[in-house]
Amino acid sequence: MQGKFKPLKGKIPTLKEIKRRKEHVKSIIIPYPRYKSLIDKIEEHHQLSFGSVQPDGLYLYGETGLGKSTILKEYKNKYPSKRIGGSTKLPVLYLTVPVGATPKSVASKILLEMGDPNYDRGTENNMTARILSFVEKCEVEMIIIDEFQHLIDSESKKVLNKASNWVKNLTNDVNIPILVCGMPESSKVFEINEQLDRRFCEKQSLQPFSYQSREDQIEFRAFLNGIDKQLPFPEQSFLADPILSQKIFYATKGNPFYIKKLLEESTVSALKNGCDSITEDDLFISFKSISLSTRKFVINPFNQENFNLIDAFENEIRMKESS
Ligand SMILES: Nc1ncnc2c1ncn2[C@@H]1O[C@H](COP(=O)(O)OP(=O)(O)O)[C@@H](O)[C@H]1O
Ligand SMILES: [Mg+2]
Numbered sequence: 001m002q003g004k005f006k007p008l009k010g011k012i013p014t015l016k017e018i019k020r021r022k023e024h025v026k027s028i029i030i031p032y033p034r035y036k037s038l039i040d041k042i043e044e045h046h047q048l049s050f051g052s053v054q055p056d057g058l059y060l061y062g063e064t065g066l067g068k069s070t071i072l073k074e075y076k077n078k079y080p081s082k083r084i085g086g087s088t089k090l091p092v093l094y095l096t097v098p099v100g101a102t103p104k105s106v107a108s109k110i111l112l113e114m115g116d117p118n119y120d121r122g123t124e125n126n127m128t129a130r131i132l133s134f135v136e137k138c139e140v141e142m143i144i145i146d147e148f149q150h151l152i153d154s155e156s157k158k159v160l161n162k163a164s165n166w167v168k169n170l171t172n173d174v175n176i177p178i179l180v181c182g183m184p185e186s187s188k189v190f191e192i193n194e195q196l197d198r199r200f201c202e203k204q205s206l207q208p209f210s211y212q213s214r215e216d217q218i219e220f221r222a223f224l225n226g227i228d229k230q231l232p233f234p235e236q237s238f239l240a241d242p243i244l245s246q247k248i249f250y251a252t253k254g255n256p257f258y259i260k261k262l263l264e265e266s267t268v269s270a271l272k273n274g275c276d277s278i279t280e281d282d283l284f285i286s287f288k289s290i291s292l293s294t295r296k297f298v299i300n301p302f303n304q305e306n307f308n309l310i311d312a313f314e315n316e317i318r319m320k321e322s323s
Pocket of ligand 1: 062063256
């Protein structure tokens with residue numbers, strides 16, 4: 001981000017400036033190939049199903065932190081709402097399933113997103129009827145429903161049947177393409193609801209980055225390079241360096257959430273030292289501050305000489321097994 005962020009040359013910036021630069025890191029989005037192809041998939045699905053006799057549903061699933069909601073929100077922002085002659089047009093409607101979903105709580109969420117001031121009023125049937133009339137009035141072309149795993153009760157792990165049946169009926173009634181998205185366990189909703197499953201034949205998954213094949217490595221390093229170029233420093237940090245990228249991969253398992261978290265903290269660490277790029281010391285310090293409860297035996301790969309990715313993962317597994 002040359003130009004936009006002045007060199008510090010050892011001078012420690014104000015907290016306000018640190019905050020500004022940290023927020024900048026949070027906002028960096030890299031449209032890497034798999035990210036772009038999922039956006040294209042949604043676009044294709046939107047355009048091919050819109051106006052169809054029976055639009056198809058699309059299901060996107062993946063572990064937390066991989067960027068599902070980021071993709072969905074980017075897609076929604078591509079089709080912003082518009083006010084035309086006193087009425088609001090809402091081409092893409094995005095909502096999340098509330099925890100412990102009931103038909104009414106899901107319906108209410110949709111009404112809220114569509115701007116109904118009485119979003120929490122009325123019976124289930126009345127709310128459903130209002131949704132259908134809003135969809136027509138606001139010319140909604142596609143509905144995106146995120147956090148689909150909330151249709152499963154978190155304690156009993158049972159599918160919340162009333163709410164998922166309500167969603168199934170909605171997909172039949174609205175006659176516009178619907179995209180649902182959630183963590184892998186949300187597949188269970190389809191397993192026990194065959195009718196819903198038939199409506200969502202197409203299922204796409206989002207996976208973390210990998211470091212196995214040459215292509216995987218190139219994709220991951222290109223992602224890091226893309227972030228590096230946008231970091232709020234006048235100088236490059238060389239995150240895509242062959243050794244450093246392996247260390248970042250080990251530290252984050254290729255999960256964009258952890259990659260961003262590590263780099264946000266490292267940015268703050270570098271700024272507090274008045275530095276004009278992130279150093280391996282910053283990565284070392286910030287990795288120490290991020291606690292990974294799911295990886296009790298992870299080692300800090302930064303500032304380690306002769307780091308080897310395969311050995312590091314094998315050691316971690318060995319320690320876990322012998323504990
Ligand atoms: N393409 C991307 N480029 C940069 N950061 C990303 C990208 N995709 C996801 N992230 C980051 O990963 C984090 C988690 O993304 P999110 O969309 O909330 O994941 P999910 O919905 O799969 O749990 C966010 O902080 C986001 O900034
Ligand atoms: Mg999400």
